Amino acid sequence: MELVNKKPSGLVDVKMHYCPGCGHGIVHRLIAEVMDELGIRERTVGIAPVGCAVFADDYFNCDMIQGPHGRGPAIATGIKRSQPDCIVFSYQGDGDLASIGMAETIHSAARSENITIIFINNAIYGMTGGQMAPTTLLGQPASTCPTGRDAKVNGYPIKVCELLAQLEGARYLERTSVSSAQGVIKTKRAVKKAFQNQVEGKGFSLVEILSMCPTNWGMNSLQGVKFVDEKMMPIYPLGVFRSTEQEGGQR
Amino acid sequence: MGEKILMKGNEALAEGAVLAGCRFFSGYPITPQNEVPEYMSWRLPEAGGTFIQAESEVSAINMLYGAAATGIRTMTSSSSPGISLKQEGISYCAGADLPIFFANVVRGGPGLGNIAASQGDYNQSVKGGGHGDYHTIVLAPNSVDEMGNFPKKCYELAEKYRMPAMILADGILGQMMEPVEFKFQPVDPANLKKPDWSLGNAAGRKKRIVRSYDLREGELEKMNWARAKKFQEIEDREVQFEEKNINDAQLVLVAYGTSSRIAAAAMKMARDKGIKVGLFRPITLWPFPKKQLAKLAQRVKNFLVVEMSQGQFVDDVRLAIGGTAQVDLYARPAGIPSGEEVFAVVEKLYQSIKPAKAVKKVEKVKPAKKAKSPKKAKPTRKLKPVKKKTVKIKTAKKATRKGGRR
């Protein structure tokens, strides 16, 4: 009998700690599958963030480094520039990437570092227990804005793909979601493109993935995917914001 | 090797690092260390390495964290405020046991302070710097020659013990020009062994992880105990210091870096007048030459610490000596003393030293003519023995504010 569906070799065979209904585990698997399909696992170095995905350094079956909150793109820059043959990806949450690490995000894009960033937008700080994120929706409650995000007090959600699309160095930007089977398939395609770009030396690629955090949204898994589809997508529309075809060119 | 070149301290520092095999530099401009990134920006590409002007010091240290994790020799440099920003990253390097090398060309603080030389970052450097339980190896050069030769020492120590090592300099050492002789064969990075923890190219081996956390019950404490043991070994083995005119000294000046040059000038003035003054200069500030100072204090009973800070370094000297001798302080926080100024303090102190023999000798000496700068340092002939108190001499305020570069 042929085994048609097995754990990709890019994942270590351990139990993940993510909550039921969380999007992190799905995205991990997609990255691992892409590493296998592109045959790059043995030369890939991943960066685990500070956030719920901090333990990703145990989960991915490739060399891993865990770094300070928000600094993934800087760490990726250091690795890639000193080992250009390596494939380097930074895995980050929205607090990590769009709040404390925004400068690193923008400047690595501006320099068009030949790296891949996988950005999980779950509109909340998962690991620290549900505080407001830069991507928290207006009106969405969080533990530091219990009555809902109020633009007067907390400002407006940051749309990372739209923001980065202003930068010439950002070669590939796409927003997807893992809230449906179709979304997962599209996300995989985007993740693959983001890695493939790096293999081809095309420069900065980032995939923003709308993802569920039922635990800190105070929902069950089904309500979680509904929240992504109904509440997040109107604010964070899916699509390609910049593509390599637009700019082209080796770096 | 063997050739003397006239260089600025900052350039010697950069060239010394490149010759020692550094192939990656990330930094952010700040006076008075700008010559380091400027030099690296052309020198590293020439040597086949990478230079990046980062968007901030925070980013610079994290680029370094990534690059160092691939097992190559790396460097960053900054001056005081920038080093403060780098501390989280340095702590991560310490927690991940990564050998990194960085330099702090110290300026006046706190805050934006000024851009003149200072030794105000002593405690930050030798007591850890960032958060958590760790040390950084700290080397304190006092000449352009040492600025050029110490990076190699830092790499070797950092790699031997897998931890951060730094050079603690200051604006004067960074900016002044002196001859430097690189006293080693240039290191070809290709000849350095790739460490067995480095990331990248995992073909045929298991994955590796570089990280500073361990949430498993009791494991972090175990790690920290292992590091504590390593730190003890370093304190036992790696102390470096310099002594001058110690053998017959009645009073020993204790100073590091630029202060030690000034103290040496004061010592020379004193010796010219027959005053028996010696100089003890720690070269490693961590590990601190505790035992060596304690041993010296068995014989010498009077020490004068000279530092360009409020009295940070003196604490370590007093801890080492442990009350067995008198330790006085001449401090200039964000000020630069002159040799004459220090000499005036030395002379005054020396007269107060028992046994009387020493005092007698001084009395033979003509009272010193008024020293140039210090207004209030009038050396009186008959001084009461100095009580356990600090000798502090106010100096005239100098308007040293330079415009422009911040």
Ligand SMILES: Cc1ncc(C[n+]2csc(CCOP(=O)(O)OP(=O)(O)O)c2C)c(N)n1
């Ligand atoms: C310098 C620093 N500041 C704050 C923290 C605390 N902290 C840990 S995770 C986190 C937020 C993570 O949220 P996000 O990036 O959205 O990831 P998620 O957990 O939602 O996946 C914060 C603030 C830290 N570890 N370091």
Ligand code: SF4
């Ligand atoms: S808290 Fe949220 S982001 Fe974190 S593991 Fe649970 S569901 Fe996922």
